Amino acid sequence: xxxxxxxxAGALYACGLYLMLRRRLAQLIIGLxxxxxxxxxxxxxxxxxxxxxxxxxxxxxxxxxxxxxxxxQSLILTSIVIGFGVLAFxxxxxxxxxxxxxxDDIDAIRLxxx
Amino acid sequence: MLLVxxxxxxxxxxxxxxxxxxxxxxxxxxxxxxALVILGVAVALFARVQTEGIQVTRIGSWPAPFGITLVADLxxxxxxxxxxxxxxxxxxxxxxxxxxxxEALGYHALIHVLLMGVSGAxxxxxxxxxxxxxEVTLISSFVLMSLHxxxxxxxxxxxxxxxxxxxxxxxxxxxxxxYGQAGTLNLADLARTWPERRTPALDxxxxxxxxxxxxxxxxxxxxxxxxxxxxxxxxxAVGALFAGLLTKVGVYAMIRVFTMLFPDPANSVYSxxxxxxxxxxxxxxxxxxxxxxxxxxxxxxxxxxxxxxxVGLALWTPAALGxxxxxxxxxxxxxxxxxxxxxxxxxxxxxxxxxxLGGLYRSHPAIAVLAMVPIFSLAGVPPLSGFIAKLGIVTAxxxxxxxxxAAVALAVGLLTLVSMxxxxxxxxxxPSPTKSVTTAPAPxxxxxxxxxxxxTIALSVAAGPVFEISRRAADQLLHAxxxxxxxxxxx
Numbered sequence: 001x002x003x004x005x006x007x008x009a010g011a012l013y014a015c016g017l018y019l020m021l022r023r024r025l026a027q028l029i030i031g032l033x034x035x036x037x038x039x040x041x042x043x044x045x046x047x048x049x050x051x052x053x054x055x056x057x058x059x060x061x062x063x064x065x066x067x068x069x070x071x072x073q074s075l076i077l078t079s080i081v082i083g084f085g086v087l088a089f090x091x092x093x094x095x096x097x098x099x100x101x102x103x104d105d106i107d108a109i110r111l112x113x114x
Numbered sequence: 115m116l117l118v119x120x121x122x123x124x125x126x127x128x129x130x131x132x133x134x135x136x137x138x139x140x141x142x143x144x145x146x147x148x149a150l151v152i153l154g155v156a157v158a159l160f161a162r163v164q165t166e167g168i169q170v171t172r173i174g175s176w177p178a179p180f181g182i183t184l185v186a187d188l189x190x191x192x193x194x195x196x197x198x199x200x201x202x203x204x205x206x207x208x209x210x211x212x213x214x215x216x217e218a219l220g221y222h223a224l225i226h227v228l229l230m231g232v233s234g235a236x237x238x239x240x241x242x243x244x245x246x247x248x249e250v251t252l253i254s255s256f257v258l259m260s261l262h263x264x265x266x267x268x269x270x271x272x273x274x275x276x277x278x279x280x281x282x283x284x285x286x287x288x289x290x291x292x293y294g295q296a297g298t299l300n301l302a303d304l305a306r307t308w309p310e311r312r313t314p315a316l317d318x319x320x321x322x323x324x325x326x327x328x329x330x331x332x333x334x335x336x337x338x339x340x341x342x343x344x345x346x347x348x349x350x351a352v353g354a355l356f357a358g359l360l361t362k363v364g365v366y367a368m369i370r371v372f373t374m375l376f377p378d379p380a381n382s383v384y385s386x387x388x389x390x391x392x393x394x395x396x397x398x399x400x401x402x403x404x405x406x407x408x409x410x411x412x413x414x415x416x417x418x419x420x421x422x423x424x425v426g427l428a429l430w431t432p433a434a435l436g437x438x439x440x441x442x443x444x445x446x447x448x449x450x451x452x453x454x455x456x457x458x459x460x461x462x463x464x465x466x467x468x469x470x471l472g473g474l475y476r477s478h479p480a481i482a483v484l485a486m487v488p489i490f491s492l493a494g495v496p497p498l499s500g501f502i503a504k505l506g507i508v509t510a511x512x513x514x515x516x517x518x519x520a521a522v523a524l525a526v527g528l529l530t531l532v533s534m535x536x537x538x539x540x541x542x543x544x545p546s547p548t549k550s551v552t553t554a555p556a557p558x559x560x561x562x563x564x565x566x567x568x569x570t571i572a573l574s575v576a577a578g579p580v581f582e583i584s585r586r587a588a589d590q591l592l593h594a595x596x597x598x599x600x601x602x603x604x605x
Contacts, residue, residue, distance in 0.1 A: 013287075020280065025272070032279050039286040046294025072293065075242055079286055082249045086282075089253065090275055093260055097268045106272075 005045035012038030025094040025104040032090065036083040040076045047072035116162060117171040117184045119155040120194050120233040123148060124201075128226035138217055145205040145222035152229060153198030160191040164583075168590070168600035170239070178602050179303040185239035185601055188587035189439060193236045193366055196446045199569065200358040201229045203562040207351050207454055210461075210558035216261050216349070225355065227254040232359050236366060239601055241292070242299045244367060245285055248331070252278050255360060258352050259344065270344035277340040281330035288323035291316065292375075302601035305374040305594040321376055321383035328371070331364030334424065335394040338417045342401065345416070346409035346466075350457025353409065357416050358450035362442055365423045369435070372427060373591045379430035388428035392522045395421030399529035403536075408466040409456050411537060412449065415492065418526060419445050422507055425523070426588070429514055435588035437506025440581055444491070444499040444573060451488040451566040455481075458559055459541065468537065473546025481560065482542045487567045491574070493534035494527045499570060502577040 012034050019031030047069055055070035098104045127148030131141055163169055169186045172178060186194070205225060212221055231251030238244050256278075260271035289299070296304055296311055330337045341361070345353055376383060398418020405411045423445065426438025456466050458481065463471055475482040491498035504527055511520040573580060590596055 016283075020276070028276055032276070032283070035280070035283040036286075039283050039290060042287055043290035043293065046290050048294070071299070072290075075290075075293070075299075078242070078246065082246070086249070086253065086279060089256055090279065093256075093268070093272055093275060096260075097272050100265050100268055 001049045001051070002045050005041055005049065009038050009041040009045060012041065023106050025097060025106065028106070029087070029090050029094055033083070033087050036079070036087070040079055040083075043072050043075055043079075115171070116155065116159050117169055117186055117237060118173075120152055120159065120197070120237065121184075121230055123151050123155060124226040124230035124233065127151075128223040128230065131223040131226065132220065136218065138212075138214070141217065141222050142205070142208050142212075145208065145226065146202065148226055149198065149201035149205040149229070152233070153195070153202050156191070156195040156198040156233075159186055160195050163188055163191040168597060170600050179298050179300045182243050183239040183300065183302075183601055184237045185302070185597065186237055187590045187597055187600075188583060189366070189369070189591055190236045192439070192443060192583070192587060193362070194233050196362075196443060197229055197233050197236070197359065199566075200355065200446060200450050201225070203450060203454065203566050204351050204355045204358075206562040206565075207354075207457070207559055210556045212351070213349065219261050221258070221261065224254045224258050225352075228258065228355065228359070232363055235363050239301050240299050241301055241304065241371065242289055244371075245282070245289060248285065248363070248367075249282065251360065251363060252282065255356060259348050259356075267347045270347040273340050274344040277330055277337075281327045284323055284330070285327035288320055288327060291323070292320055300601070301370070301374050302594075302598045305377070306598050306602065308375055309377075317376070318382070321372070321381065322386075324368070324371055324375075325383060325387065328364045328368040329390070331361065332368060332424065333361050333364070333394075333417045333420050334390050335397050335417075335421075336390075338394065338398070338420075341417055342405075342410060342413040345413040346407060350409075350453055350460055354450045354453035354457070357412070357453050358446045361416065361420055362423075362446055365420065365442060368424065369427050369438075369591060374594055374597075377592075377594060384428045384430060387424060388516060388519065391421040391425040391428055392519060393421075394418065394424075395522060395526040396529075399526050399533060402533040403529065406468055408459065408468055408471070408537060408541065409453070411468070411533060412452050412456065415530065415533060416449055418530070419449075419492070421526070422504070422523065425507060425519060426510070429510060429516060429519070430592070431510055431514060432585060432588045432592055433513065434507065434510035435591060436581065436585035437503060437510050439584035439587050440499075440506060440577075441503040443580070443584070444503045444570075447566055447570050447573065448488045448492045448500065451563055451570065452485075452492065454559075454563050454566070455485050455488070458556075458563070461556060461559065468540040470547055471541040472544035473542075475542040477546070484560070484563055484567050485542070486538070487570055489534045489538050491570055493531040495531070497574055499573040499577060502574065502581065506581065 016031045016035030016038055019027045050068035053068045055068045057067045131144055163186050171184045173182045228251055231247050234247035235244055256275050259274055293299055295316055296308055298304055333341045395418050398414050402411050402414035405414060422441045423438050426434040459466050491500040494500040494504045508520045508523050
């Protein structure tokens with residue numbers, strides 16, 4: 001399972017960075033969101049995946065293998081929420097840039113706007 | 115309790131500002147009062163840290179490595195105090211007038227959210243929490259930057275947003291990998307357990323990821339290009355706030371995380387950081403010399419001087435790190451003052467282009483005298499604070515094996531002098547190129563500048579004691595066991 005997640009995370013990072021290197025705003029934003037999702041999956045994979053165990057147990061005498069680590073899940077939840085807000089903002093900003101420049105090519109905006 | 119206040123006070127102020135009826139004078143008054151309370155709380159916190167040592171608060175009373183802890187050592191307390199000072203200066207300058215459209219869109223509340231994010235980043239003792247505070251700071255700075263709709267500003271804001279989000283992704287990746295290996299996110303717990311759990315490969319990858327993430331935020335070469343492309347576009351007060359606080363959050367995070375996680379001066383990341391700091395200084399100042407607009411000159415100077423603040427970490431001696439901490443304090447004060455002064459030019463001449471400025475010494479001698487202090491302090495003219503901080507870095511560099519850094523620092527000091535002398539010459543000495551109507555300077559805009567100038571002079575006069583404090587702060591940073599004991603107790 002970790003191997004699959006690691007490959008998925010790697011693919012998301014590669015696609016995200018490739019898209020961020022493109023010149024169009026829409027691709028840049030999709031790249032950013034892929035990158036954010038890639039890092040979420042990376043946290044999940046790096047912290048270790050435990051199958052079929054609850055994250056929170058009442059019994060004090062538990063071993064490390066008998067429950068799933070809740071911390072990475074809460075980290076991912078936090079970063080999904082933050083990423084969602086940031087992505088929404090970036091989309092609105094891109095929309096405004098597009099509306100004022102009439103183009104979503106970064107170089108075209110720069111030449112006129114600077 | 116005192117530790118939570120620098121975060122709670124700006125939050126409460128921001129909420130109050132949103133709920134209050136929309137009357138500009140009232141909003142400005144509340145925003146300024148809130149900033150003064152932050153300053154008061156920060157001074158009290160600093161006094162407490164001075165006398166009683168490192169302060170720790172466990173949020174929700176969860177024991178240390180499990181819950182989020184807030185920690186204030188000398189370095190954090192000093193920087194939180196600077197947040198109060200800069201916050202008060204920037205909100206104080208809003209009395210002279212803010213663009214009404216910005217004010218209607220929540221300008222004052224956003225500034226307080228930004229102050230909350232920066233204080234939180236300085237006080238947190240948990241690395242994931244640090245990421246969250248970074249995002250709080252970023253979101254408010256994004257909105258502050260793009261409140262305006264001119265095309266150049268939108269373009270600058272987009273570059274700023276994209277690069278900072280990339281930095282956040284790098285930081286999150288590093289934190290994920292770190293948690294996977296260490297199983298904890300508490301900085302003190304990491305400092306204690308990481309030396310046993312680290313593997314050389316992971317150490318190298320992590321240090322480079324952290325260097326990239328914090329390097330983008332701090333504006334290190336070759337990751338700084340977003341900064342001069344965006345900092346000259348927002349209004350001068352926002353520019354002053356960003357220049358004074360935001361890059362320093364990156365520098366702070368770099369110093370904090372690296373001293374905790376990689377306490378081995380032989381680590382190759384420090385050689386990389388040393389070279390990058392030196393190149394940042396040189397490239398920043400060469401960039402500054404090539405610019406014709408005062409705010410762009412200042413932006414490049416900001417980048418160049420970031421090199422001085424990271425070089426102390428790279429040299430890894432108490433003397434060097436202490437000098438860098440002093441440099442951070444000095445630079446926060448001076449660059450904020452200079453950006454506010456550029457706002458004054460903008461108000462009077464409608465431009466910060468050096469070619470069309472001039473004759474200000476003849477028309478406004480008092481402002482010229484005020485501006486002289488930060489300009490020549492940044493340039494490092496004795497006896498001002500910039501000289502003392504640079505002297506500290508040069509002597510620290512000469513003590514170690516990397517004496518070439520001293521040569522770079524001296525050469526960059528000379529370049530700064532040239533760049534600042536040109537600003538002085540073009541804006542104040544040169545006869546005015548246009549027969550412009552000389553309006554009286556807005557007195558409300560001059561007051562915060564005068565206050566910051568007085569603080570700069572005070573920092574120069576009290577340089578001995580302040581340097582002593584920053585040396586002790588550096589000692590605390592380089593010997594993490596005091597921090598670890600304060601957070602985790604005797605275990």
